Amino acid sequence: MDVQAWTYLIVGLTFALYIGIxxxxxxxxxxxxxxxxxxVPPLANGMATAADWMxxxxxxxxxxxxxxxxxxxxxYLMGWTGGYVLLALLLAPYLRKFGKFTVPDFVGDRYxxxxxxxxxxxxxxxxxxxxxxxxxxxxxxxxxxxxxVPINIGILIGMGIVFFYAVLGGMKGITYTQVAQYCVxxxxxxxxxxxxxxxxxxxPLPQQGFGSMLTDGGGYLLDKLDGLHHELGFTAYTDGSKxxxxxxxxxxxxxxGTAGLPHVIVRFFTVPKVRDARVSAGWALVFIxxxxxxxxxxxxxxxxxxxxTVSNTQYAELPSWFKTWEGTGLIAWVxxxxxxxxxxxxxKAFAGKPSFTEEEGAQGQRLISNALTxxxxxxxxxxxxxxxxxxxxxxxxAWVIALVAAGGLAAALSTAAGLLLVxxxxxxxxxxxxxxxxxxxxxxxxxxxRISVACAVLVAGYFGINPPGFVAQVVAFAFGLAASSFxxxxxxxxxxxxxNKEGAIAGMLSGIVxxxxxxxxxxxxxxxxxxxxxxxxxxxxxxxxxxxxVINFVVSFIVSRITPAPPEDIQELVDSLRYPKGAGExxxx
Amino acid sequence: xxxxxxxxxxxxxxxxxxxxxxxxxxxxxxxxxxLAEPLNAxxxxxWSGGGGFQLGFWFAQQGSIYTFVVLIFVYVGLMNRLxxxxxxxxx
Numbered sequence: 009m010d011v012q013a014w015t016y017l018i019v020g021l022t023f024a025l026y027i028g029i030x031x032x033x034x035x036x037x038x039x040x041x042x043x044x045x046x047x048v049p050p051l052a053n054g055m056a057t058a059a060d061w062m063x064x065x066x067x068x069x070x071x072x073x074x075x076x077x078x079x080x081x082x083x084y085l086m087g088w089t090g091g092y093v094l095l096a097l098l099l100a101p102y103l104r105k106f107g108k109f110t111v112p113d114f115v116g117d118r119y120x121x122x123x124x125x126x127x128x129x130x131x132x133x134x135x136x137x138x139x140x141x142x143x144x145x146x147x148x149x150x151x152x153x154x155x156x157v158p159i160n161i162g163i164l165i166g167m168g169i170v171f172f173y174a175v176l177g178g179m180k181g182i183t184y185t186q187v188a189q190y191c192v193x194x195x196x197x198x199x200x201x202x203x204x205x206x207x208x209x210x211x212p213l214p215q216q217g218f219g220s221m222l223t224d225g226g227g228y229l230l231d232k233l234d235g236l237h238h239e240l241g242f243t244a245y246t247d248g249s250k251x252x253x254x255x256x257x258x259x260x261x262x263x264x265g266t267a268g269l270p271h272v273i274v275r276f277f278t279v280p281k282v283r284d285a286r287v288s289a290g291w292a293l294v295f296i297x298x299x300x301x302x303x304x305x306x307x308x309x310x311x312x313x314x315x316x317t318v319s320n321t322q323y324a325e326l327p328s329w330f331k332t333w334e335g336t337g338l339i340a341w342v343x344x345x346x347x348x349x350x351x352x353x354x355x356k357a358f359a360g361k362p363s364f365t366e367e368e369g370a371q372g373q374r375l376i377s378n379a380l381t382x383x384x385x386x387x388x389x390x391x392x393x394x395x396x397x398x399x400x401x402x403x404x405x406a407w408v409i410a411l412v413a414a415g416g417l418a419a420a421l422s423t424a425a426g427l428l429l430v431x432x433x434x435x436x437x438x439x440x441x442x443x444x445x446x447x448x449x450x451x452x453x454x455x456x457x458r459i460s461v462a463c464a465v466l467v468a469g470y471f472g473i474n475p476p477g478f479v480a481q482v483v484a485f486a487f488g489l490a491a492s493s494f495x496x497x498x499x500x501x502x503x504x505x506x507x508n509k510e511g512a513i514a515g516m517l518s519g520i521v522x523x524x525x526x527x528x529x530x531x532x533x534x535x536x537x538x539x540x541x542x543x544x545x546x547x548x549x550x551x552x553x554x555x556x557x558v559i560n561f562v563v564s565f566i567v568s569r570i571t572p573a574p575p576e577d578i579q580e581l582v583d584s585l586r587y588p589k590g591a592g593e594x595x596x597x
Numbered sequence: 598x599x600x601x602x603x604x605x606x607x608x609x610x611x612x613x614x615x616x617x618x619x620x621x622x623x624x625x626x627x628x629x630x631x632l633a634e635p636l637n638a639x640x641x642x643x644w645s646g647g648g649g650f651q652l653g654f655w656f657a658q659q660g661s662i663y664t665f666v667v668l669i670f671v672y673v674g675l676m677n678r679l680x681x682x683x684x685x686x687x688x
Contacts, residue, residue, distance in 0.1 A: 074658075079633070082657035086625050089662045093621050096669040097614055101676075211646065215659060219647030228649030246637065246654040255630055281687045286676060290669035297662050304658040586607050587685035 014410035015154045022192050022414050023169055026421070029188060030173030030181045038450050041178030041457055042109040042433050043277045048183055050284040054291025056186035057275045059193065059422035061088075061266075061292070062299060063139070064146025067193060067419035072394030074307035075314075078237075078245040081307065083255055087262025089293060089300050094267040094495075096289035100276040102502045102585045104285035109277060110430075111270045111494060112438040118501040119509040120578055122443055127516050129438045131493045132270040136427040136434075137467070138486040139271075143424035144472025147417060153336060153396065154413035160473050166421060167469040174425045174432075174461050178454075182425045183278060189418035194298055196415025200399045200408050201302050204309045207402060214305035222312075229308060236315050241354035245311065251540065257551030264557055265487030268495035271426040274433075282588035310394045313401050318350045318387065323371040326350070329400040334374055337362060338390035341373050342380060355383035362388055428468065432460035485527055488549075492519035492556025500564060505582045507564065510571040515564025523556030606683040613675050617668050624664045629657035 009017075035041040048056070066088070074081030106114055112132060116125030144163050151162025173181045201214045209217035209229060218229055226232050233245040243249040250258075266272065275292075276285045317327065323341065333339045340362035341350055348371055358378035367375045396416070399409045436457035441448055448456075493516050500507040500515075530538040530549045540546050547555060573579075584590070628636060633653030641647040641655065650659075680686035 079654055079657060082629060085658055086629060086661050089665050090621065090625050093618075093665050093668050097617060097672055216646050219641060219650035219655070221649070230649040230651070230654075246651055247634075252630060256626060259626070259630065283673075283677060283680070283687060286669075286673045290666065290673055293666050293669055297666055301659055301662055583603065586610075587603060587683070588680055588687050589685040590687075 009406065011406040011409050012155065014407045015413050018407070018410045018414045019155070019417060022188075022418065025188055026169060026173055026185045029184045030177045033177045033180045033184050035176075035178035035180045035454070038109075038437075038453050038457070040180045041454050042429075042437065043274070044178075044180040044183045046107075046278055046280055048278040048280075050279055050288035051291050052183070052187050053275060053279050053284070053288040054293075055190045055295055056183045056278075057272065057288065057292035058295035059186040059190035059418070060275060060426040061272055061296060061423070062193065062419055063423035064143055064150075064416060064420035066299065066303075067197065068146060068150075068395050068416050069392050071303045071306040071310065071398075072391035074304055075311045075394045076391055077248075078233075078243065078311075079248040080250045080255065081304065082248075083250075083258045083262065085300055085304060087259045088266055089296060090259070090263040091266025092289055092293040092296070094263065095272070095276070096286055096293075098499055098502070099267060099273065100285040100289050101282045101588065103273060103498070104276050104279065105282050105585050105588060107277075109274075109437055110433050111273050111498070112434060113442075114501065115494075115497060115512070116438070116442065118578065118581065119497075119507075119512045120575065121509040121513065124497075124509055124513050124516070125438060125442065127513065127520075128494070128497075129434045131489055131516075131520070132434050132438075133431055135269065135486045135489055136271060136430045137464075137471070140424050140427040140431075140464075140468040141471035143420045143427070144468050146420040147424070148472055149392075150396075150413055150416040150420070154410070163469055163472040166417070166424075167465050167472075170421055170425050170428065171462065171465045174428050174465070175458050178457065178461075179278060179429055182422075182429055185425065186422045189422040190295060192418040193415040193422075194295070196411040196418070197299055197302060199411060200402070200404055201306050201309075203404050203408065204313075204398065204402045205305065208309050208312065214302045214309075218305040218308040229312060233308060233312055233315075236312075236319075240315070240319065240352065245308070251546055253546050254540070254548050254551055257547045257554045261491050261551050261553035261557075262487055264495045265491040265553055268490035268493070268498070269486075270490075270494065271423075271430045273494075273498075274430060275426075306395065306398065310398050310401070313398075314389070314394075315352065317401065319352045320349050322349050323373055324348065327401075329397055332400070333393055333397055337364060338393050340364070340376055340388040342376060342386050343369060343371065343373070344380065344384065344386050346370075350387055351384050352387045353383070353385045355385040356381055357383075357385045357388050424468065428461055428464045431464040432457050435460040485524070488523045488527055488553030488556060489520060491553030492523040492560055496557055496560040496564065500561070502582065502585055504565075504568075505579050506568060506573055508568050508571055508574040511564035511566075511568030514567040515560040518563040519556040519560030522559050523553055526552045526556075602683060603685075606679065606685060609679055610676070613672060613679075617672055621665065621668055624656065625661040628653065629661045633657055 039045050070084055112125050112128035115128040147166035148159035148163040151157050152159040173185050202212050205214040205217035206212055209220040210223040211217045211220055222229055230246055237245050279285050279288050342357055358380045362376045365375045365377050369375050436453055441453055497512050497516055527549045636653035637651035639652040641650045
């Protein structure tokens with residue numbers, strides 16, 4: 009069977025599995041719809057959290073990014089895992105004890121204020137939409153590359169699947185589908201990684217393999233990479249080029265942002281006990297760590313394979329994957345010195361993304377019309393292809409390539425579903441039930457929740473088909489806002505009894521306004537000024553959420569000291585959050 | 598549950614948190630970022646099969662993640678014991 013037949017088979021089987029689970033786990037009550045009846049075993053919740061968290065970006069893009077960033081890629085590895093320690097130690101158990109459905113629920117009740125609740129709802133919806141547009145795009149990209157259907161059709165198919173199991177099953181359906189999706193995605197990630205580790209380093213453990221000797225006798229892989237980088241004019245692979253202060257602030261913003269993302273937090277409302285919330289954060293990180301410790305190995309292998317294959321090779325002698333991906337526009341080559349060979353050195357070959365003319369060059373390469381730069385680099389490679397093309401580059405069998413496609417889809421769909429549920433709960437529960445119509449019946453609330461999931465799927469699909477040009481930039485936004493709004497407000501709600509509504513609202517607003525203004529200025533209003541000389545203390549917009557978080561903490565502390573203490577019953581509520589005993593099941597009241 | 602006992606339980610919890618978060622910070626930010634460069638002079642021993650790893654780089658891309666996992670399970674263990682001791686565990 010060829011790659012395409014395998015892909016149809018494997019993707020078809022996994023989709024049938026997801027739909028089967030959705031029918032089996034149809035939700036009846038609001039509790040089942042919002043928090044899966046708070047009956048998910050901790051191990052299963054850990055798996056579902058891992059799938060929820062690992063998006064198309066983790067699966068498809070991250071190893072590619074690290075491959076090109078070397079040491080600097082550590083910001084993603086540490087930033088997107090370290091937040092789970094904060095979740096397990098500082099957030100999850102207390103929020104589970106609180107026992108409601110959503111993050112705005114906690115903010116609204118703890119700060120006895122619908123204004124605070126509304127700010128939280130707006131943040132939750134904004135953060136989730138930002139994120140979900142990227143997932144839908146990821147679904148479309150995988151479909152178009154592997155099944156050769158247009159991106160838009162791919163997005164429509166993805167929307168149909170998510171629509172089916174999210175609308176029908178709510179959190180219950182999503183949770184058990186995510187468990188299946190985790191299994192698919194981790195298998196799809198590990199199989200090629202193990203194959204490649206065997207080939208390059210002679211050990212089946214990728215985590216060990218990228219610190220091992222090359223099987224072809226060229227010494228240690230990482231030393232070899234440092235040497236190649238030196239030769240070609242790149243910074244050494246094991247040595248970063250970002251300033252240390254920025255690495256620190258970005259990593260911190262990603263960690264704190266992770267701990268503040270509503271679709272991650274809400275997963276800890278679904279377990280039966282406080283004890284389970286703690287341990288399921290641990291399991292989640294185990295399942296995440298499996299992929300996150302493999303990714304840097306995949307990155308190093310791919311980097312080595314790439315440089316070895318293309319550097320100074322005649323275009324005519326390049327393997328077929330090079331031409332396949334050139335066909336999709338993700339690789340481009342310009343023969344600056346007319347020697348027919350690929351020169352790959354530091355620097356951009358030309359400005360921007362390639363815009364192809366319909367003509368072919370002397371070697372049969374696709375010609376581009378971009379303005380060339382005056383350095384010697386002749387090669388453009390999109391970072392996203394490193395994971396997707398890795399099995400082809402390594403010459404693995406067709407079924408492995410098909411598996412990677414199914415894995416990418418599982419990663420994108422599972423994250424999209426989790427986000428869509430946050431959006432629908434925010435609308436049905438936090439806005440309609442809590443603010444506009446408290447007397448609404450449970451049945452009507454579930455119906456509204458279903459309708460809002462459906463609407464959210466349509467909006468997300470629209471953004472996937474017509475992506476706003478700034479999708480990549482808004483990711484910084486999602487993390488920055490989560491870091492500067494939710495994280496401090498929840499932490500203080502638990503650990504600082506004296507915190508009152510005046511402090512919380514002032515803190516959230518100042519944190520959000522500062523962070524948003526900084527990002528909007530450098531990313532949208534004046535992108536030309538987005539260089540380190542102009543940054544506040546040398547902190548990039550990606551890392552500014554850390555400063556926003558500090559501002560939030562300081563402002564809310566000061567304001568709370570000069571305004572009245574929270575009422576007695578709120579102080580008692582905080583006391584009761586601090587020990588597990590008596591944690592009832594999650595409830596609406 | 599009486600106030601004084603609860604206070605004691607909470608203080609112990611805070612002590613655990615401070616200790617574990619200090620390790621969290623030192624391993625990721627300390628060893629993986631601030632001290633990465635000097636640590637890169639040290640290599641893994643040959644017999645480990647990972648002799649190509651410079652220590653600072655390894656902490657940033659591998660070691661910190663393993664540490665995070667261990668920290669959470671240590672906290673789970675400590676708290677389960679503490680909950681029992683103060684009789685605030687569930688069921």
